[in-house]
Amino acid sequence: MESAEERTKSIGRELLESGRIRGLLAVIADQSGARPGLLRKPEEVYSLVFQPRYLLAPMVHTLQAVDSKTTLGIVARGCDERALVEMAKAGQVDLQRVVLVGLACDEETARQCGCSRPYPRKIDVGQRVEGIKGIEPSGEAMMHQGRQVDWTAELARCLKCYGCRNACPLCVCPECKIGLPMWVQTGLVPPEPLSFHLIRAYHLADKCIDCGSCQDACPAGIPLRKLHQYLLKVLEERLAYVPGLDANQQSPLFTDLKRAPFCGPEIPRWMSTLGGNEQGELKGE
C-alpha cells in the first residue's frame, strides 16, 4: 500500500519523465534540512517530503516571470491552490502553464494551521479532512471574535519588518502603499497600527486566502490571521464571496450593487449609513 509521499513521488516522476512539466515545486529534504525546491530531473524526486508545510505558490510567479513558456508542476495544498487562483485573478500567474498535484492535508497539519479548507478542489494525494472553523459564522459572535484580540497591545509589538507583506502571496503591488512615507511614517516603530495594518487588511479584504503566511512570518507573534479571517467571514456573509475558489469570479468590490447580494433587487434612491431615510436601511445593518 503506497504511502501518500510515495504516490506523490511517482506522480512527480511521471510528469517529469513525460516532459509535461519542466520542474516540480515541492518541499525537499537533504542533509541540510527541509526546504522548498524545484525538482528538475525524475531521479531527484526521491528527496520530496511533505513537512514542514510551506506555501509554494508565490514561487510559481517568480519562476514564470523568468521563463514565460514552460509548464511547471507544483505539489499544491488547499492554500497553494487558492493562492494560485487569486494570483491568476491579479494577472500574476498563468494557470494554463501550471500543473497541480493536489495534496490534501492530513488532520494534524490542518489542526496546526487552523485551516478552514485543508484540501484543493482536485485531490490527487491524501485524504480530505474537514477544516476548522476559525471564526464563528455570524452576527455578534463574529464581531466579538474580531474584537476579542487586544489589538492595541498586539500591534504595539510590531517591528515594521514588512515580513507579513513580503510573505503574503497576494501582496503584489509594484508600488506598495504601506511602503510610501505618505501613508506610513518612516522611522516610526511600532508603526501607527491604523496606517500599517489597517491599510494592509483593507487592501487584502477581497484577496486574502487565509494561508497564514503573514502570521508565520511575523517575528513578534502577532495574530494577524485573526484580523483577516474576521473580514473574510464578513465578506462571505454580506457579499457571498470567498476568495480563491473560482478563477472566473470577480471580486464584488468591482461590480455594482445590482450584482452583489447587498440591498436586494431594488436599489434605494437614497442610501445613507445614518439611516432614517425611506428605504435607507441596508439589509443586515
Add this chain to the structure above:
Amino acid sequence: MNESSDPRVLIFACDWCPGLGSDRAGQDRLSLPSCFRLVRVDCAAQVSGEWVIEAFSGGIDGVMVMGCHLDACRHQGANHRAHKKLETLRWLLSGLGIPPERLCLSWGMGREALPFQEEVQKFVSTLKLLKTGKEA
C-alpha cells in the same frame, strides 16, 4: 486631544450632487455646525480607504463620504463600488473595535441645500453621542 467638545469632522463630497448642495447651503445661509471641513473630489469613488484611515490616525473624529444617488453617478455607477469598498472598511474598523458610525457614507444628496444640512447635523450629533457614550 480636543479642547472644544465639538467633534472634528472631515467631509469628502463629490463635485456634483453634494458639492453643489453644500454650495447652496452656503448661499441660503443655512445654519451648519462649525466643526467640519469639506474636501471636494471629482467623484466620491476617488476616496480611498487610506484617506479615511489616515484621517482617523491624524485625530479626526468622523469622516463623511458623500456622493450622488446610487443610480445617478455620472461616472458609470462608481458610487456603487465606492460604497462597497468603504462599507468593507467600516466592517474592518468595527472588527478592530472602532465604532463604524465614525465613517458615514451618504449617497443620495441631490443638489439640495436642506438634505446637506440635515446629514451633516445628524452626523455631528451621532459623533457627540458616541463621545458622551464613551465618557459616561
